[in-house]
Amino acid sequence: MREDRNKLLTETTPRSSAGKVLRQYWVPVALTEELDNQRAVLPIKIMHEELVLFRDKNNNLGLLDRQCPHRGVDLSYGRLENNGLRCVFHGWCFDKSGQCLEQPGEPENSKLYQRIKTKSYPVMEINGVVFAYMGDREETTPPQLDCFRAPDSHVFAFKGKWECNWLQALEVGIDPVHASFLHRFFTDEDPSDQYGKQFRDNTAGTNIPITKVLREFHRPDIHVDETNYGLRIKTFRNLNNGSTHARITNQIFPCAISIPMSNSMTITQWHVPVDDENCYWYAMFTSFDEPIDKEKMRAQRLADHSLPEYLPKNNKKNRYGFDRKEQETQTYTGMGMDINVHDQWACESMGTIQDRTNEHLATTDKAISAYRRMLLQSITKVEDGDQELIGIVSGDDAYTIRGPIALDAIGSSEDQDSIWLAGDQKRRSQSSWNANLYYKETEND
Numbered sequence: 001m002r003e004d005r006n007k008l009l010t011e012t013t014p015r016s017s018a019g020k021v022l023r024q025y026w027v028p029v030a031l032t033e034e035l036d037n038q039r040a041v042l043p044i045k046i047m048h049e050e051l052v053l054f055r056d057k058n059n060n061l062g063l064l065d066r067q068c069p070h071r072g073v074d075l076s077y078g079r080l081e082n083n084g085l086r087c088v089f090h091g092w093c094f095d096k097s098g099q100c101l102e103q104p105g106e107p108e109n110s111k112l113y114q115r116i117k118t119k120s121y122p123v124m125e126i127n128g129v130v131f132a133y134m135g136d137r138e139e140t141t142p143p144q145l146d147c148f149r150a151p152d153s154h155v156f157a158f159k160g161k162w163e164c165n166w167l168q169a170l171e172v173g174i175d176p177v178h179a180s181f182l183h184r185f186f187t188d189e190d191p192s193d194q195y196g197k198q199f200r201d202n203t204a205g206t207n208i209p210i211t212k213v214l215r216e217f218h219r220p221d222i223h224v225d226e227t228n229y230g231l232r233i234k235t236f237r238n239l240n241n242g243s244t245h246a247r248i249t250n251q252i253f254p255c256a257i258s259i260p261m262s263n264s265m266t267i268t269q270w271h272v273p274v275d276d277e278n279c280y281w282y283a284m285f286t287s288f289d290e291p292i293d294k295e296k297m298r299a300q301r302l303a304d305h306s307l308p309e310y311l312p313k314n315n316k317k318n319r320y321g322f323d324r325k326e327q328e329t330q331t332y333t334g335m336g337m338d339i340n341v342h343d344q345w346a347c348e349s350m351g352t353i354q355d356r357t358n359e360h361l362a363t364t365d366k367a368i369s370a371y372r373r374m375l376l377q378s379i380t381k382v383e384d385g386d387q388e389l390i391g392i393v394s395g396d397d398a399y400t401i402r403g404p405i406a407l408d409a410i411g412s413s414e415d416q417d418s419i420w421l422a423g424d425q426k427r428r429s430q431s432s433w434n435a436n437l438y439y440k441e442t443e444n445d
């Protein structure tokens with residue numbers, strides 16, 4: 001890749017090409033749990049922009065420029081008052097739209113406040129995640145992803161900070177072959193102990209552990225379909241006995257992936273730039289059967305992350321917990337059993353912004369190539385003012401983007417596509433919420 005193209009794809013300032021594309025979509029900016037305290041005011045940095053998120057007395061969220069428009073101090077130190085956020089320097093108060101409501105130090109009859117409105121972005125809260133729309137077009141409806149349609153009881157959300165550019169974090173998520181190496185375990189765990197962990201289940205309807213399939217069948221056949229939401233990545237592993245293992249993962253444009261977590265859960269995960277050298281992953285774990293045990297999931301993740309920044313405890317400072325003995329006997333990486341740490345190492349060790357002039361993409365990187373093409377096309381479209389962007393739907397059309405299907409399944413090698421389609425239909429028809437993809441909900445549902 002040429003150096004200028006690498007820059008084009010990775011930079012996310014408001015004026016940058018990729019930054020303009022990302023801003024056309026709803027992106028996660030915080031977890032609801034971050035606002036669950038006595039004072040619901042939170043500094044946010046996203047795509048180089050310093051913002052402040054707050055919850056007013058009517059329970060509405062506001063996302064404003066963090067610099068006070070009066071003299072530029074930090075509004076995240078502000079007071080929640082008068083149904084808005086009040087700057088502690090001279091008391092100017094702003095509502096969720098950024099409109100100034102009061103300037104208590106100005107002369108009594110001054111109307112100057114009416115002409116002061118600071119930058120604000122629309123926000124919405126879905127199943128534990130706060131999303132913002134930072135674009136300059138009319139805001140659109142988010143697509144009907146499973147993680148949005150499922151009831152709150154069936155979704156658990158968490159996040160973590162990685163010290164690298166958002167694009168390399170995303171690209172690891174659409175690289176299906178790495179699971180056979182980076183996430184290889186030399187023995188299979190007891191599947192009854194797999195709750196909240198990735199890859200440890202048996203493949204649906206069989207007693208074949210996913211870890212065994214990944215370990216023993218490491219030359220998958222990968223197909224990439226372009227879809228109305230991004231890419232569907234179909235990874236087939238021929239098990240040499242007339243059956244095939246299918247693993248379906250997705251790229252949801254522009255910066256999310258959707259992958260199987262276990263037979264009953266999927267992960268939809270956004271990779272959101274803080275700036276060009278740091279990003280957050282935001283994951284929505286969605287259960288298709290039982291309500292999610294959020295306490296257990298949260299405790300598992302808090303053991304590995306320190307708040308309030310959600311920084312992983314294993315990181316480059318302690319060499320990701322690398323253990324030579326473990327690498328010999330237990331895992332491919334020697335970096336523990338949490339696959340999230342493996343991915344973090346892969347992303348961060350490339351350098352904060354991977355120098356793609358030195359890379360050599362191979363056959364199994366076809367989803368990465370397809371994604372870069374899609375991002376380049378979207379850059380051109382946004383520059384040309386084209387309204388038809390991948391994954392942007394509104395009104396009734398929102399129903400055309402559902403799911404997406406993300407699972408592991410085993411079936412006859414004769415018809416590979418029916419393996420995952422049948423597996424998905426079965427899971428959805430047995431789901432404890434209305435997960436059916438194949439009909440349109442009415443407004444009352």
Ligand code: FES
Nearest residue numbers: 068070071087090
């Ligand atoms: S700087 Fe905020 S009110 Fe003066």
Ligand SMILES: [Fe+2]
Nearest residue numbers: 172183339343
């Ligand atoms: Fe991974």
